Amino acid sequence: MEEVFEKSDFAKWERYYRAAFFNSLGGFKSLNLLASQNIAGQHNLGLFFSVSHIGANEALLGLIFRPHTVPRHSLENLRAGYATLNAVHPDILAQAHQASANYSVEDSEFEATGLSPEFRDFPAPFVAESKIKMGIKYREEHLIKANQTILVVASIEKVILEKGLILEDGLIDHSLANSVAVNGLDSYYTTQRLKRFSYPRPGEDLSENPW
């Protein structure tokens, strides 16, 4: 049994129903806290669902800023140069979710949520409680004409990991850090290892790789 929806159906849906539907349709996403500071030294912390891998050499990632849903402070601070991304685990999940509330620029989401800024020879604060942290630098941005959303491309400048998370081949296994995955805007999941596979080649059988 199945349900089929056409574009003409989408337009008829109630706004929040449609937002929940399309935010979840694409599947699981990673959950990171984006931390930054402005030139006055005020800290900003926001919850970020949209980190894309762009390249490994040079190490680059993409961040999608949707003008109507993400406070502009994070974007303005990142445009000025630097920010950090900090993976979320269950012990800090409620604080991370609360950090996405619409605080004014004078309020520190660190203070409001009880998360701790950590300064590590980098021009933006890290989140002390996170186990997987990276410092990023603004590189370029693209305006998506269809809806004025902005893609920011940033380079990865520094990585701070809790010990024991990197497997032999370089994989950072987020399940060892108990990193949370998100579906939609408010629904959080833990993960369990299923399988690793060998590199696929035409005409060859796959084998399972050990963890």
Next chain:
Amino acid sequence: MEEVFEKSDFAKWERYYRAAFFNSLGGFKSLNLLASQNIAGQHNLGLFFSVSHIGANEALLGLIFRPHTVPRHSLENLRAGYATLNAVHPDILAQAHQASANYSVEDSEFEATGLSPEFRDFPAPFVAESKIKMGIKYREEHLIKANQTILVVASIEKVILEKGLILEDGLIDHSLANSVAVNGLDSYYTTQRLKRFSYPRPGEDLSENPW
């Protein structure tokens, strides 16, 4: 205990180690099969890790094409107009992983993997075995100057879901479809429900929402 890596360290790493490290650093991603056909009617199927939410009204998503790792056939077919995205669950995971092998344009990854093309009044085939499928239409693209990666923005034109996956508020709960999450290039996970939270507001306590 922690490990700290600087940009100067990244450059010294062996190439595959670095790729595994940075492909996994950002956290969990969704896993979709991108299906398309060219003007000669030849089908193409590829594994796709990089679907970003761009908008809900109009419904838009972003796909990152990395020139050196993704066969160009998918990109060329999508540029010509249409493709489909089909969520991967454990029963079709090995076939989905195999679909990312470097087949030549004359080979059908559907035939090679045993997955079934399904035609549903849309200009590209769906993957019959998938439980969450969408038909997408090319809208615009952006060339990322830093490494020649391409962001394609597409609109969602049609959605086909197995019955029972949509929660009351519109959330498509991928855990009900047992959708797979991926970390890095070859490491797959299942998920378990953790928590849903209420909409966060400054100065208000969060409450848990029911599933």
